[in-house]
Amino acid sequence: MHQTESIAAEPEVGAAPEITAVPAKLGRAIVVTSGKGGVGKTTTTANLGTALANRGAKVVLIDADVGLRNLDILLGLESRVTHHLLDVLEDRVAIDDALVADKHSENLFLLAAAQSREKDEVETARMQSLVTSLRERFDYVLIDCPAGIELGFKNAVAGADEAIVICTPEVSAVRDVDRVVGLLGNRFRPQLVINRLRPQLVKKGKMLSVDDVNSILRLPLLGVIADEPEIIVTTNRGEPLALRRDTPTGAAYHAIAARVAGEDVPAPMPPAAKGSLLERIGSLFGGKRT
Amino acid sequence: MIEFLKRLFGHQGSSATAKERLRLVLMTDHLELAPEMIEQMKRELVEVISRHVEVDRDHIDVTFERQDRTLALLANIPIISVNRPNGNGSTKRDEPGTPSAEPAKAKRTSASAKPADGETPPARKRRRRKKLKPSPAMTPLVSS
Numbered sequence: 001m002h003q004t005e006s007i008a009a010e011p012e013v014g015a016a017p018e019i020t021a022v023p024a025k026l027g028r029a030i031v032v033t034s035g036k037g038g039v040g041k042t043t044t045t046a047n048l049g050t051a052l053a054n055r056g057a058k059v060v061l062i063d064a065d066v067g068l069r070n071l072d073i074l075l076g077l078e079s080r081v082t083h084h085l086l087d088v089l090e091d092r093v094a095i096d097d098a099l100v101a102d103k104h105s106e107n108l109f110l111l112a113a114a115q116s117r118e119k120d121e122v123e124t125a126r127m128q129s130l131v132t133s134l135r136e137r138f139d140y141v142l143i144d145c146p147a148g149i150e151l152g153f154k155n156a157v158a159g160a161d162e163a164i165v166i167c168t169p170e171v172s173a174v175r176d177v178d179r180v181v182g183l184l185g186n187r188f189r190p191q192l193v194i195n196r197l198r199p200q201l202v203k204k205g206k207m208l209s210v211d212d213v214n215s216i217l218r219l220p221l222l223g224v225i226a227d228e229p230e231i232i233v234t235t236n237r238g239e240p241l242a243l244r245r246d247t248p249t250g251a252a253y254h255a256i257a258a259r260v261a262g263e264d265v266p267a268p269m270p271p272a273a274k275g276s277l278l279e280r281i282g283s284l285f286g287g288k289r290t
Numbered sequence: 291m292i293e294f295l296k297r298l299f300g301h302q303g304s305s306a307t308a309k310e311r312l313r314l315v316l317m318t319d320h321l322e323l324a325p326e327m328i329e330q331m332k333r334e335l336v337e338v339i340s341r342h343v344e345v346d347r348d349h350i351d352v353t354f355e356r357q358d359r360t361l362a363l364l365a366n367i368p369i370i371s372v373n374r375p376n377g378n379g380s381t382k383r384d385e386p387g388t389p390s391a392e393p394a395k396a397k398r399t400s401a402s403a404k405p406a407d408g409e410t411p412p413a414r415k416r417r418r419r420k421k422l423k424p425s426p427a428m429t430p431l432v433s434s
Contacts (some may be wrong), residue, residue: 170308171308171311171312171315174312174316175312175315175316175319178316178319179319201305202305204303205303205304205305205306206303206304206305207305207308208305208308208309208312209305212305212308212309216312216313216316
């Protein structure tokens with residue numbers, strides 16, 4: 001009682017002690033971005049969303065790539081999309097009518113992008129308030145950002161409060177991520193997923209390694225995904241690999257999801273490449289090349 | 291097999307090339323300065339420093355280095371003499387409170403060169419030492 005009085009007497013000191021009835025904890029809004037196209041933003045969004053939903057979280061995926069809708073394809077939901085992001089933003093349909101329930105994971109929903117519209121038709125402020133309203137209902141709002149750093153990027157980022165950046169081990173991709181991280185600033189606490197790594201090539205010195213990439217980007221590493229043919233197969237089928245936890249890549253997505261959720265598990269790494277027979281013989285004779 | 295022999299003889303993989311290209315491209319990205327501007331900056335820097343000390347203009351090394359998410363300018367400018375190059379014998383303006391006795395000044399010559407030396411990669415050290423060799427010749431310059 002005494003304390004309350006003293007706080008009331010000095011309002012500038014008192015951080016009001018829980019007077020307001022705070023609404024249930026807001027979910028997290030995470031934008032998945034990269035700058036460069038074709039590095040796996042959509043694939044990562046689909047798989048991370050699937051993995052998070054399988055952990056029991058309520059997840060909504062927003063395809064912010066207006067004009068180039070693809071997230072529905074990766075999830076195998078293309079035939080179920082009836083309304084899209086702009087329908088909601090322009091008040092033509094209620095959000096619940098536009099959300100598409102996932103086939104495989106009951107906690108997972110998709111808000112598809114408009115296919116025949118353009119990115120600059122999205123109103124940033126509306127996008128922002130849409131994401132905020134979704135955060136009240138979902139544990140995670142994952143926003144699949146379009147490539148580029150123009151308006152489409154700005155709109156995708158508008159409602160987010162965290163970022164996951166996707167980078168492949170290529171000069172161009174690293175450069176673009178560096179730029180995007182610079183644009184995001186510290187507010188989004190960007191975390192890194194390195195995608196499409198080929199351990200064999202890294203071993204031969206023909207591809208940038210995880211350390212090469214992250215010695216430049218210096219971001220918290222969520223995990224590394226190897227370039228595996230099975231990703232193409234699952235994309236063909238519209239079934240994210242994260243559904244198959246028994247595969248190395250599926251398990252890697254689950255580990256990334258666990259890390260996103262704050263669990264203290266090691267960042268998944270692709271298995272180190274085995275050297276060729278000749279190289280192994282070479283290393284027997286004291287070659288310590290790595 | 292060829293690959294193996296190449297590696298055996300220390301051939302660098304293309305990832306090393308990628309790394310170096312990346313380093314350079316990011317350096318200029320972060321600077322947002324054209325190479326000519328960097329050159330000019332170097333010249334102006336040397337000009338300012340030359341007002342106070344005589345520098346070895348042929349062995350100036352200005353580089354940029356990333357430190358976390360910022361960029362640092364590292365300038366390695368060998369000093370030949372602390373004297374003004376055109377030596378009008380004026381006393382040093384920024385020597386706080388040391389009434390300058392000539393021998394003490396001569397000592398400071400090498401002292402001021404040392405910190406820079408400490409920061410250079412080992413490969414450059416030898417060169418720097420050579421540069422410092424003529425220091426006996428500096429003493430008369432200073433005392434003049």
